Amino acid sequence: MSDSLAFSSLTASEKGKLRSELLWELSRMIQRYNGGTGDSIQVEKAEAILESMLYCVRVYLENTPSAEKELHTVPGEELFRRGLGKVENMVTEAEILYREVVNTRIPTDLISYNITLDEAIPGFFKTYNPQFAAHENGALTGSLEYPLLRNGRSRGGILYIEEYLEEMQKENEFCSRYKKNYIRAVLLLHGKKHGLDYREMVVNIPELLLEQERKKAPGTKSAGARQGEKEN
Amino acid sequence: MSRLFQQKGEIFLNHALSVFFNSGYPVAAEKDDLVRLNSETGEFGLSLSGAQAVDLAQTHRLALSASGRIEVGTGAVEKIILKFSRSHYLWQQDYAKTLNEAVEAFYELKNETEDRISDSDLIGILFKGFEQYKGALEPFLQSRELDRLLRELRFDGYADSESDLTDIEEEEDENE
Numbered sequence: 001m002s003d004s005l006a007f008s009s010l011t012a013s014e015k016g017k018l019r020s021e022l023l024w025e026l027s028r029m030i031q032r033y034n035g036g037t038g039d040s041i042q043v044e045k046a047e048a049i050l051e052s053m054l055y056c057v058r059v060y061l062e063n064t065p066s067a068e069k070e071l072h073t074v075p076g077e078e079l080f081r082r083g084l085g086k087v088e089n090m091v092t093e094a095e096i097l098y099r100e101v102v103n104t105r106i107p108t109d110l111i112s113y114n115i116t117l118d119e120a121i122p123g124f125f126k127t128y129n130p131q132f133a134a135h136e137n138g139a140l141t142g143s144l145e146y147p148l149l150r151n152g153r154s155r156g157g158i159l160y161i162e163e164y165l166e167e168m169q170k171e172n173e174f175c176s177r178y179k180k181n182y183i184r185a186v187l188l189l190h191g192k193k194h195g196l197d198y199r200e201m202v203v204n205i206p207e208l209l210l211e212q213e214r215k216k217a218p219g220t221k222s223a224g225a226r227q228g229e230k231e232n
Numbered sequence: 233m234s235r236l237f238q239q240k241g242e243i244f245l246n247h248a249l250s251v252f253f254n255s256g257y258p259v260a261a262e263k264d265d266l267v268r269l270n271s272e273t274g275e276f277g278l279s280l281s282g283a284q285a286v287d288l289a290q291t292h293r294l295a296l297s298a299s300g301r302i303e304v305g306t307g308a309v310e311k312i313i314l315k316f317s318r319s320h321y322l323w324q325q326d327y328a329k330t331l332n333e334a335v336e337a338f339y340e341l342k343n344e345t346e347d348r349i350s351d352s353d354l355i356g357i358l359f360k361g362f363e364q365y366k367g368a369l370e371p372f373l374q375s376r377e378l379d380r381l382l383r384e385l386r387f388d389g390y391a392d393s394e395s396d397l398t399d400i401e402e403e404e405d406e407n408e
Contacts, residue, residue: 023252027304037350039305040342046249046302 009068021076022057026050028077033132048133055135055157056083059090087130090158095125097165104172107180109199110187116146117168124161134158147204171206178209186212253302254293262289262309269310273317277324280313284328291332299339308338308351315359321367333369334358345385357381 010018029049030041057076060083061067070079098121105117120143127138135156148167155163175183184198186208191198263285270279280288292309296302312334316322322330334355341354349357361372372378 023249026249027253030302030304034347037352038342038347039307039351040296040301040303040339041347042343043250043300043302046253050249 010071014072018076022053022080025077025080026053029053052132052134053080056080056087059083059159060086084130087134087158090162091128091130094158094162094165097169101165101169101172104169104176106172106175106183106205108183108205110201110205111199112146112202113205120145128158147202149204149206174206175209250297250302253304254296259286259289262292265310266313269313273313276317278317278322278327280328288328288331288335291335295336295339299343301339301342308355309335311351311355312338315355316362319359319363319367321363330369337369337373344382348385
């Protein structure tokens with residue numbers, strides 16, 4: 001359910017009440033953020049905390065079958081708390097998924113793939129802050145990121161990581177059909193064609209594998225492609 | 233209006249945070265809070281008239297707005313009053329003016345110190361500076377000591393800076 005759909009069903013007075021409840025909760029969150037050492041905060045930081053709170057509410061509503069009803073009956077601060085709980089649970093689930101992704105990793109020297117898996121994603125889990133920055137991508141922001149075939153970037157925070165790991169798991173599974181040396185040969189060939197060290201390329205491995213299949217047998221799956229596949 | 237409120241659609245439209253927080257508490261109510269403190273500051277011969285308390289409440293709002301900050305909870309003004317009223321150099325004729333200066337300086341310094349220092353500690357630094365300059369805040373705000381303190385706070389954290397201020401104070405005492 002999108003924000004606009006969910007919120008548009010509220011009456012003007014319900015919207016005012018929800019806004020007020022969330023802003024009072026924000027004031028409590030600001031005091032928690034300051035750790036009791038101050039009563040004021042820069043507006044930009046307060047806005048970021050509010051954005052994080054709204055992200056949690058959105059995650060909760062998106063995952064609740066009775067979202068429409070709850071929006072009318074559950075106080076704003078409770079919606080936020082339930083959302084924060086949901087986000088925290090999603091982090092735990094994503095950590096489990098991450099371990100599965102690592103266990104099925106593609107055997108490759110591609111630096112962007114390995115750095116994303118071994119450094120950027122663990123960095124996300126280390127720095128992700130659901131309480132005050134649930135919508136942000138933590139350490140993942142700005143780091144080298146392996147491009148996925150389907151890379152949905154529209155949602156930040158844990159939603160982004162969850163989607164990224166799910167896609168990566170599918171791609172790992174797809175690549176597990178191919179031998180390590182075949183994957184290396186396809187990457188090497190691509191690098192040679194563009195005058196690059198294949199290990200430093202920022203490319204998607206399944207995309208190159210699919211491209212290779214298409215080249216070998218336009219329209220059908222070729223015997224050549226099957227040569228690269230593992231024997232059962 | 234912030235980008236956030238436009239993006240999040242109708243639920244927060246037209247309700248900037250600073251309006252909600254900084255104007256949510258009426259000036260008249262803050263005036264009453266400040267005048268109420270006269271019962272504590274009176275023992276030092278210091279008090280605010282109703283008009284002076286209104287001025288200070290307005291200075292408080294302007295200082296928050298100028299520094300791009302919002303405030304929750306009781307706020308720093310009452311803490312500033314209670315601290316400064318203990319000064320050896322503050323007299324009734326300068327009381328309101330000094331409090332206005334201290335409130336403006338406080339929020340400016342909160343930004344300059346990048347929130348690395350608590351409200352109470354920052355008020356403590358302002359107070360020490362005020363005492364060091366014998367009841368004049370402006371020279372302290374322009375001083376190299378404060379510059380150095382701010383620089384160190386940005387790079388090294390507060391603990392060292394607090395001791396540095398004490399050192400400066402001691403040096404000054406020795407020079408007298």
